[in-house]
Amino acid sequence: AQRVTQPEKLLSVFKGAPVELKCNYSYSGSPELFWYVQYSRQRLQLLLRHISRESIKGFTADLNKGETSFHLKKPFAQEEDSAMYYCAPGRNTGKLIFGQGTTLQVKP
Amino acid sequence: EAEVAQSPRYKITEKSQAVAFWCDPISGHATLYWYRQILGQGPELLVQFQDESVVDDSQLPKDRFSAERLKGVDSTLKIQPAELGDSAMYLCASRTITGGLTEAFFGQGTRLTVV
Numbered sequence: 001a002q003r004v005t006q007p008e009k010l011l012s013v014f015k016g017a018p019v020e021l022k023c024n025y026s027y028s029g030s031p032e033l034f035w036y037v038q039y040s041r042q043r044l045q046l047l048l049r050h051i052s053r054e055s056i057k058g059f060t061a062d063l064n065k066g067e068t069s070f071h072l073k074k075p076f077a078q079e080e081d082s083a084m085y086y087c088a089p090g091r092n093t094g095k096l097i098f099g100q101g102t103t104l105q106v107k108p
Numbered sequence: 109e110a111e112v113a114q115s116p117r118y119k120i121t122e123k124s125q126a127v128a129f130w131c132d133p134i135s136g137h138a139t140l141y142w143y144r145q146i147l148g149q150g151p152e153l154l155v156q157f158q159d160e161s162v163v164d165d166s167q168l169p170k171d172r173f174s175a176e177r178l179k180g181v182d183s184t185l186k187i188q189p190a191e192l193g194d195s196a197m198y199l200c201a202s203r204t205i206t207g208g209l210t211e212a213f214f215g216q217g218t219r220l221t222v223v
Binding site for chain 1: 139149163199201203212213214215
């Protein structure tokens with residue numbers, strides 16, 4: 001069965017501190033991996049996707065197939081990064097599931 | 109900028125009543141999803157459409173939930189009868205093609221409260 005685990009419900013850091021939001025997945029085949037974000041009172045939206053190897057708003061995510069992880073990282077957190085973050089593995093059938101989410105709280 | 113539209117934004121209904129939600133995806137998006145999000149949890153996939161066909165409804169409680177996308181454009185999700193445990197946010201999302209790198213775009217959701 002496809003499964004995605006985000007072990008931390010809440011991650012609280014001070015502005016300027018490094019951030020790592022963890023995601024582990026259990027998936028047959030090769031999933032496509034995404035991080036979605038939901039800022040307060042806004043729609044759920046794509047943050048980044050693994051295949052693009054891009055950095056968005058200073059965030060990066062590395063796929064580790066051996067550990068089946070796709071952790072989201074940012075070296076210096078900003079207050080505007082406070083939001084709910086969801087790890088989302090997808091399949092080539094288009095099926096897209098979400099983890100339970102991690103609330104990132106960046107304190108001034 | 110094109111957006112996924114959902115209505116109503118809020119719905120309060122009594123237990124055992126029927127309730128329906130509507131979603132209009134971004135024009136040209138063949139893939140449409142319905143998710144249920146209970147407070148404090150991640151979105152749970154209920155049903156996935158490719159055009160007018162259901163691709164995945166393995167998590168849809170079919171005894172009370174139904175979904176349709178008759179012309180492969182807009183979609184309706186129905187609950188009959190509603191139960192207290194159905195109180196949640198119902199999200200619709202659409203995507204241009206199945207799979208690949210395409211982004212799924214989300215609507216603002218319908219918040220359902222069953223009393």
